[in-house]
Amino acid sequence: MDLRCVLLPGNPSCQGCPHAIGLKALSVLENPIVVVPAGCTTIIAGFNPKQSIDLPVVHVPFASAPAVACGLSKAYDNVVVWMGDGATDIGFSTLSGSAIRNDNILVVVSDNEAYMNTGIQMSGTTFWKAKTTTTPAGKREEKKDLALIMLMHRIPYVATASVGYMRDFVRKVKKASKIKGFKFIHLHSPCPPGWRFDSSKTVEVARMAVKSGAWILWEYDGSFRITGMSRMFRDKSKRIPLTEYLRVQGRFKGLTEEDVRTIEERIDEVWKLLDVLENTINKA
Amino acid sequence: MEWLKTLISRPSKGVSGKTGYWRTFKPIYDRDKCVLCYECYVYCPENCVEIVEKVVKIDYDFCKGCGICSEVCPANAIEMVKED
Numbered sequence: 572m573d574l575r576c577v578l579l580p581g582n583p584s585c586q587g588c589p590h591a592i593g594l595k596a597l598s599v600l601e602n603p604i605v606v607v608p609a610g611c612t613t614i615i616a617g618f619n620p621k622q623s624i625d626l627p628v629v630h631v632p633f634a635s636a637p638a639v640a641c642g643l644s645k646a647y648d649n650v651v652v653w654m655g656d657g658a659t660d661i662g663f664s665t666l667s668g669s670a671i672r673n674d675n676i677l678v679v680v681s682d683n684e685a686y687m688n689t690g691i692q693m694s695g696t697t698f699w700k701a702k703t704t705t706t707p708a709g710k711r712e713e714k715k716d717l718a719l720i721m722l723m724h725r726i727p728y729v730a731t732a733s734v735g736y737m738r739d740f741v742r743k744v745k746k747a748s749k750i751k752g753f754k755f756i757h758l759h760s761p762c763p764p765g766w767r768f769d770s771s772k773t774v775e776v777a778r779m780a781v782k783s784g785a786w787i788l789w790e791y792d793g794s795f796r797i798t799g800m801s802r803m804f805r806d807k808s809k810r811i812p813l814t815e816y817l818r819v820q821g822r823f824k825g826l827t828e829e830d831v832r833t834i835e836e837r838i839d840e841v842w843k844l845l846d847v848l849e850n851t852i853n854k855a
Numbered sequence: 856m857e858w859l860k861t862l863i864s865r866p867s868k869g870v871s872g873k874t875g876y877w878r879t880f881k882p883i884y885d886r887d888k889c890v891l892c893y894e895c896y897v898y899c900p901e902n903c904v905e906i907v908e909k910v911v912k913i914d915y916d917f918c919k920g921c922g923i924c925s926e927v928c929p930a931n932a933i934e935m936v937k938e939d
Contacts, residue, residue: 576902580917581869584900586877587921591900617870625866737897763921771922771935774898 574598574741582623584615587770589734589760589777590681591615594653596737596744597626603649604629608636608662610655611688612681634662637669640676649748652678656696657686659717670724670753677747677754680717683762691765699837700830702822703765709826716841718757722791722848727752730790730798733759735777739788739799746792759786767821776819783816784838787845795852797845805842813838869917874901878920880935884911888932895924895933 575598578584584591590612597603604627607613613630617623631639636652644650659666659680669676685703686692693703693710696717700709722729728750732740740758747754761776763769768776780786781800788801797805804810813835817823889911895904896911903914904924911932913924925933 574897578900578902579866579868579870580901580903580914581871581874582901583871586900586919587923588900591902592898592923595897595902617864619864620861621867621870622864623866623870628864769922771926773900773921774923774927 574737577625578615579623579625582615582617584611585762585764585770587763587773588615589683589762589773590655592734592737592773593679593681593740593758593760594624596741597651597653599741599745600649600651600748602647603627603651604643604647606631606636606640606643606650606652608633608652608654608658609688610658611683612653612655614688633658634665636662637665637674637676637678640678641669641672641674644675648675650676652676654678654680655686655688656680656682656684656694656717657688660695667724670721670726670755673726673752675751675753677744677756679744679756679758681758681760682717683760683765685762685765687762687765698823699834700823700826701820702824709830718755718789719844721755721757722795724753726755728754728790728792729757730755731757731759731786731788733777733781733786733788734761735759735774735779735781736788736799743790746790750792761820765822767824768819772819776816779811779816779819782811783813784810784842785813785816785834787841789845789849791852794854795845795848797849805846807839873916874919875916878918878938880920880922881915881938882913882918882920882922882924882933883936884913885932885934886910888930890930890932892929894927894929898923898927 692705695715730743788799903917905912
């Protein structure tokens with residue numbers, strides 16, 4: 572695998588940080604420029620006069636990341652916006668605007684399902700019933716499906732990926748870099764301190780999410796299809812039990828059997844929707 | 856334009872110092888069990904796993920001891936041992 576070290580050793584990321592794994596995929600791009608809005612990655616990139624990301628990085632405020640990237644894209648080819656789900660919530664208007672203009676940028680949302688950098692507050696993509704510091708009894712609101720929202724902007728490339736399957740993610744980044752226009756990748760990143768599991772389990776939890784069907788890998792590049800490992804788990808009998816994925820995380824402590832059933836039903840609904848999309852948006 | 860240089864950060868190892876001090880468990884590599892699948896290299900968040908001449912080299916100066924390499928290894932060639 573032609574992965575190179577992007578994040579230099581000795582950076583301030585937590586033990587088992589999923590962003591640190593995900594950032595490696597940027598090494599397959601040719602001369603990328605990374606735009607980083609405030610979030611965990613800002614901290615990981617380090618403090619002046621040193622920097623731990625071995626690429627040109629532009630640090631910007633929350634809401635302006637896609638707008639800055641739009642300007643940079645007029646001069647450079649591979650502009651990557653590496654944002655968290657917090658910056659996506661706060662800066663959604665510029666993200667949406669950039670998608671409508673079809674700027675030539677790649678947006679990677681590394682989604683750890685809460686505002687981890689400021690102390691685990693609930694975000695728009697937080698799982699239903701997950702405990703955060705602002706939802707101590709479990710989140711009551713729905714989880715928003717960011718990748719599907721971006722798909723409805725009718726941009727040339729949308730995909731979901733997981734840090735548990737780096738080869739799949741790298742393939743998607745490579746593919747996106749060859750397409751002109753607005754590209755969007757939603758990366759699932761389990762966060763050990765935020766989701767309350769052991770730091771050695773980051774990759775395992777990310778894989779469990781895919782294996783239990785809670786996270787679905789798909790791709791749209793003119794035609795919509797479920798990709799990689801998720802193809803196998805379309806068949807419900809092949810999935811691992813959802814409880815196995817939920818029990819390993821401390822944020823789902825105290826979940827009743829009824830809650831688990833409800834979560835399962837919601838996941839099934841998403842699968843149904845994606846099946847419909849796969850059958851409808853199909854070039855071949 | 857000399858003053859601008861102080862505003863721009865330069866890439867360098869060890870932004871947070873020697874992060875090896877964070878470690879509680881130390882990964883110990885066993886060459887005999889290793890099948891060279893590069894899985895530890897791909898998933899090490901710290902990028903401190905290097906493969907030189909078919910041998911895995913772990914940079915203990917910066918390894919934070921998260922244990923992902925030991926967890927993803929299909930041959931159990933990396934074992935986590937408590938630091939003394």
